[in-house]
Amino acid sequence: MRFAIREATLADAAGIAHVHERSWQVSYHGILPASVLDKIDVGQRLASRERILRARAGLNLVAYDCTHGDIVGFCDAGRARGEAHIDGEVYAIYFAHHAKRHGLGTEMFERTRDWMEARGMRSMIVWVLANNPHARRFYEVAGGRADRTKQSQVGGFPVIEQAYVWDRI
Ligand SMILES: CC(C)(COP(=O)(O)OP(=O)(O)OC[C@H]1O[C@@H](n2cnc3c(N)ncnc32)[C@H](O)[C@@H]1OP(=O)(O)O)[C@@H](O)C(=O)NCCC(=O)NCCS
Numbered sequence: 001m002r003f004a005i006r007e008a009t010l011a012d013a014a015g016i017a018h019v020h021e022r023s024w025q026v027s028y029h030g031i032l033p034a035s036v037l038d039k040i041d042v043g044q045r046l047a048s049r050e051r052i053l054r055a056r057a058g059l060n061l062v063a064y065d066c067t068h069g070d071i072v073g074f075c076d077a078g079r080a081r082g083e084a085h086i087d088g089e090v091y092a093i094y095f096a097h098h099a100k101r102h103g104l105g106t107e108m109f110e111r112t113r114d115w116m117e118a119r120g121m122r123s124m125i126v127w128v129l130a131n132n133p134h135a136r137r138f139y140e141v142a143g144g145r146a147d148r149t150k151q152s153q154v155g156g157f158p159v160i161e162q163a164y165v166w167d168r169i
Contacts, residue, residue, distance in 0.1 A: 001066055003099055005107055008060040008074065010053045015071030016062060017045040023073075023094040031132055036155040052076065059115045063095065063104045072099035075108040077115065080125050086165060087121035088112075109142050113169045124169045130160040139164040 008016065021042045028037060053060060058078025062071050073095035080089040090112060095104060116124060128135045130149060140146075144164030152161050 003063050003072060003102055003104055004066050005061055005063050005104065005111065008053060008062045010050065012062050012071055012074075013046060013049045013053055015064075016074045017042055017049045019071050019073060019096050020045055020049070020092075020094055022096055026097050027094070027134070028129075028132075031129060032154060032159070033157060036157045039155050058091070059112060061108055061111060063099060063108070065099075072096045073104055073108075075105075075112060077112045079121075083125060086123045086125045088116040088124040088169065090124065090126045093126075105138055106142065113166075116169055122168060124166040126164045127161045128164065129154075130162040136162065136164075 021040055024032075024040055025037055058076060061075045063073035064071050073093075075093040076091040077088060078091065080086045081091075083089070090109070093105060093108060113124070125147070126139055126144065127150075128139060130136075136146075144166055147163040147165040149160050149162050152159050
């Protein structure tokens with residue numbers, strides 16, 4: 001077994017911030033302009049990650065390399081934000097390039113659904129950049145249904161986000 005998944009601890013903050021930054025640079029190349037990707041501030045990411053992990057408000061999972069323990073991915077989930085009829089939300093899911101397509105996303109989703117189900121949540125939403133076909137395919141394979149879109153901004157750049165909804169998790 002090359003990779004495994006566990007709940008994140010505060011000590012993982014730097015590893016998660018690093019994967020987040022790298023995954024953005026690699027995965028969003030050609031999806032977001034370089035001027036936006038170049039603005040990513042790892043220090044800020046680290047500070048916000050530490051806040052998230054201290055708050056312990058939702059589910060924070062990490063994937064790690066079993067050989068040396070390095071963090072290779074993460075997933076954040078919790079109650080849906082600003083949704084009247086949807087219970088849970090996956091806020092973020094990112095993997096380092098070498099850890100993609102090993103089934104870790106699928107396993108993270110399964111653990112997230114179990115976590116939500118145990119808290120009485122029955123439905124779930126994820127927002128994805130509409131021009132991110134890889135992640136969209138992953139959500140479709142995971143059983144998500146394309147729902148509405150919204151206009152939004154990333155680093156001041158206008159984007160369209162697509163919602164995927166699971167009516168029954
Ligand atoms: C999208 C992402 C989270 C998927 O995680 P993953 O661990 O690679 O996904 P899995 O290995 O569990 O894939 C399950 C299935 O989803 C589909 N899938 C996953 N990635 C895909 C891709 N790049 N292209 C097409 N289909 C894909 C495949 O059907 C795959 O099954 P297969 O590998 O047996 O063919 C991961 O690729 C990632 O971190 N991407 C960059 C960051 C990102 O875009 N995050 C989403 C932000 S909203």
